[in-house]
Amino acid sequence: MTLRTFDDQISAEMMLNFLRDHDITVTVLGNSVATTMLNRFNTVLDIRLAVPRDELEQAREALQGFEPEGELEQLPFRGPAPRAKTGGDEEDDDTPIRRRYRRAAFALAWLLPFGSGHFYAQHSAAGVVFATAIVGNTLLMMATGNSNVGALTLLFVAADAITAPFAVARYNANRVPTASAQIKRALFTLLAAWALAIIHDRFFESYT
Template sequence: MGNHVHEPREHEWVTLRTFDDQIAAEMMLNFLRDHDITVTVLGNSVATTMLNRFNTVLDIRLAVPRDELEQAREALRGFEPEGELEQQPFRGPMPYRTKGKRPKEDPTEDEEPVRRRYRRAAFALAWLLPFGGGHFYAQHSAAGVVFATAIVGNTLLLMTTGDSKIGSLVFLFVAADAITAPFAVARYNANQVPGASAQIGRAVFTLAAAWVLALICVFCT
């Protein structure tokens, strides 16, 4: 994500939005620039590696000159549907996710801040980290383990046998992760992440469907 900006003259920078997702930050940065709004990037460097994405919270901040703040806010209302903008930094405190309960206004020891995930990021990570990366990003760890086991296991089998049919199966497993991970992100954002058993069941069903599709393709060739 580039960091080329038109430096404002004698203006104070004010944080407009914060992100923990590089792709979403890039999209909004380009959107603001397209609307002739002066904007710069603060916080984490965009060189932060994708492999640390699951363990390190990215802190990417878009800042604008104070005298362009209202103009930037108005532009954001056209960027995202009403109600999609996070509350921070202008709309009150960040909500909290309670494990197994509805979100509350005040955090307690068993609560953690809600950090929105993005469907496009889940789809991209499934291909960039082809071992269940899409579902791990969506905080569906049990499903991620199932996808990782199937993909890595068949990849090792492919390396041993060199069978191109197994290669096709691995591709379909990765594609299955990429296609279904955005739905997992939607469940996470709605605070409806299912339990481990339900995640495993869905993942196994998806992989079975991919395996059947692979068989069909073999018979058709």
């Protein structure tokens, strides 16, 4: 019987390993859990974990202790997931959301350094701002060979990785900001990273 469906590889792998650690027989249906990370952005993944009927109750009991990042995942047999809301939209809809993982957002920001942390958290406007800054700085570094530009690019990637988990928390709580609010937050974060780079350079120069 199908116990849980996923649309991202990391979530499926975490629950698959958890159930197997508890000696529960699990079968993977749909897309393979081995699907590459890049496919998360190119295709719709449909990963399903199924267990034998006689182990269903045992699996459900085990999952009560499955709390990645301190948050209990909402399982299919506990009812539909909360409805997603966009900032400024007062009307409810019946579209269920797939809860995201803060750890996955942090990892994706480093693995695919073009705002992927915020794209994963469904903060597309912020993701575009981070992507523009990171890609633009990378091209500038390649054209000028300036190591300072490269260091700033790394700070921008770090800024995406550090703030993306907070974006995931907002998404899971159905509090995704409006596009303009996302852009303001992203620009403020990038400005803070730029200021940190300047302070570091000044401090370093004073001791050399």
